[in-house]
Amino acid sequence: xxxxxxxxxxxxxxxxxxxxxxxxxxxxxxxxxxxxxxxxxxxxxxxxxxxxxxxxxxxxxxxxxxxxxxxxxxxxxxxxxxxxxxxxxxxxxxxxxxxxxxxxxxxxxxxxxxxxxxxxxxxxxxxxxxxxxxxxxxxxxxxxxxxxxxxxxxxxxxxxxxxxxxxxxxxxxxxxxxxxx
Amino acid sequence: xxxxxxxxxxxxxxxxxxxxxxxxxxxxxxxxxxxxxxxxxxxxxxxxxxxxxxxxxxxxxxxxxxxxxxxxxxxxxxxxxxxxxxxxxxxxxxxxxxxxxxxxxxxxxxxxxxxxxxxxxxxxxxxxxxxxxxxxxxxxxxxxxxxxxxxxxxxxxxxxxxxxxxxxxxxxxxxxxxxxx
DNA sequence: CCAGAAATGAAACTGAGTGTCACACTAGTA
DNA sequence: TACTAGTGTGACACTCAGTTTCATTTCTGG
Numbered sequence: 357x358x359x360x361x362x363x364x365x366x367x368x369x370x371x372x373x374x375x376x377x378x379x380x381x382x383x384x385x386x387x388x389x390x391x392x393x394x395x396x397x398x399x400x401x402x403x404x405x406x407x408x409x410x411x412x413x414x415x416x417x418x419x420x421x422x423x424x425x426x427x428x429x430x431x432x433x434x435x436x437x438x439x440x441x442x443x444x445x446x447x448x449x450x451x452x453x454x455x456x457x458x459x460x461x462x463x464x465x466x467x468x469x470x471x472x473x474x475x476x477x478x479x480x481x482x483x484x485x486x487x488x489x490x491x492x493x494x495x496x497x498x499x500x501x502x503x504x505x506x507x508x509x510x511x512x513x514x515x516x517x518x519x520x521x522x523x524x525x526x527x528x529x530x531x532x533x534x535x536x537x
Numbered sequence: 538x539x540x541x542x543x544x545x546x547x548x549x550x551x552x553x554x555x556x557x558x559x560x561x562x563x564x565x566x567x568x569x570x571x572x573x574x575x576x577x578x579x580x581x582x583x584x585x586x587x588x589x590x591x592x593x594x595x596x597x598x599x600x601x602x603x604x605x606x607x608x609x610x611x612x613x614x615x616x617x618x619x620x621x622x623x624x625x626x627x628x629x630x631x632x633x634x635x636x637x638x639x640x641x642x643x644x645x646x647x648x649x650x651x652x653x654x655x656x657x658x659x660x661x662x663x664x665x666x667x668x669x670x671x672x673x674x675x676x677x678x679x680x681x682x683x684x685x686x687x688x689x690x691x692x693x694x695x696x697x698x699x700x701x702x703x704x705x706x707x708x709x710x711x712x713x714x715x716x717x718x
Numbered sequence: 719c720c721a722g723a724a725a726t727g728a729a730a731c732t733g734a735g736t737g738t739c740a741c742a743c744t745a746g747t748a
Numbered sequence: 749t750a751c752t753a754g755t756g757t758g759a760c761a762c763t764c765a766g767t768t769t770c771a772t773t774t775c776t777g778g
Contacts, residue, residue: 378732378733378734379733379734379735380733388757388758389757389758389759390758390759391757391758391759391760392756392757392758394734394735394736395756395757398735399734399735400734400735464650465646465647465649465650466646468646468649468650468653469645469646469649469650472649493714494690494691494694494707494710494711494714495710495711495713495714495715496714497690497693498683498686498687498690498711498714498715499714499715501683501686501689501690502679502682502683502686502715505679505682505683505686506679508682509675509678509679509682510675512678513675526675529675529676530675530676530679532676533675533676533677533679533680534676534679534680534683534715559763559764559765560764560765560766561764569726569727570726570727570728571727571728572726572727572728572729573725573726573727575765575766575767576725576726579766580765580766581765581766
């Protein structure tokens with residue numbers, strides 16, 4: 357049900373533009389009431405961004421699963437493969453979603469906000485990996501944040517190339533541009 | 538005028554909580570109409586975050602002013618002194634503002650959005666510095682973004698310490714945690 | 719003093735998000 | 749079969765942010 361609503365909403369957003377579509381339009385197009393739609397997605401944006409829910413935990417888990425002797429930067433790079441996977445499975449859909457999000461200020465902002473919440477999760481995973489302390493160090497927080505930036509910038513370039521460039525390569529390049537010594 | 542409105546708004550937000558204060562409250566407290574308030578600040582959030590307007594250009598200019606032979610990471614670090622300055626001039630006010638912003642989801646999100654827009658500006662400044670190309674390279678974009686993360690994380694720790702830790706030192710540590718080789 | 723520009727205020731309007739209540743449609747139980 | 753509790757749904761009223769329009773005041777230069 358949730359998935360169906362999201363699908364209808366996505367198509368409508370792409371066709372009409374996110375801002376032109378009202379909650380009433382969405383509800384009508386999906387054949388449910390406004391109330392119901394809002395019960396599934398707390399906000400209009402969530403109808404699109406709900407797809408990213410749980411990614412933070414998945415990446416953090418992937419990070420914890422990396423060998424303990426791997427350096428943090430490399431571990432972070434590999435943990436992000438969890439996210440990249442999605443873009444390999446259905447590149448066309450991923451491209452369309454990414455484009456919609458980046459082209460719509462409201463969606464872009466919310467997505468940024470959501471992705472920003474991954475940082476503490478990743479930093480904590482790094483802290484656990486390093487064993488010693490409970491709280492992440494400043495360095496671990498910074499590296500977690502930087503890794504997410506790499507993902508963001510890589511996606512930027514991938515989007516600009518209409519999906520023609522290799523996302524894995526772009527991400528590798530981004531990480532290389534910042535490899536800590 | 539703008540400054541006075543912002544001041545009134547800030548005090549009200551601190552006392553009552555950002556979400557509890559409506560536009561009507563603000564207008565009444567400032568002795569102007571709702572319309573006028575909204576003409577000065579397009580949104581409630583801007584009454585607080587307007588203080589950060591123009592920072593992007595200032596930092597970018599500072600970056601362009603760095604010696605051409607300085608490596609990008611060092612230049613970025615020094616360019617951020619432009620921002621840090623504000624926190625040295627009036628630490629108490631800066632602490633209060635930062636706390637309000639970080640404690641209020643809506644403000645935090647908008648601030649993130651605003652700060653995010655600094656990235657292209659910094660990346661372009663890096664591109665100009667490097668002379669050759671017009672558009673920033675992927676690496677330059679990543680480093681610009683990472684530098685902003687360093688600022689963010691350093692402020693996080695500074696805030697957690699109630700302003701007792703040295704912000705310059707924290708920022709140096711953050712940059713050191715990510716120094717490219 | 720006056721004409722035009724700029725700032726202000728009033729009010730109606732759209733649309734997002736919240737909260738409440740009532741109604742249906744189940745599924746388990748006696 | 750009748751009862752009941754849980755769950756999904758719709759209808760509706762409400763608050764509030766932000767936009768737009770228009771009238772009115774206040775400044776400012778001539």
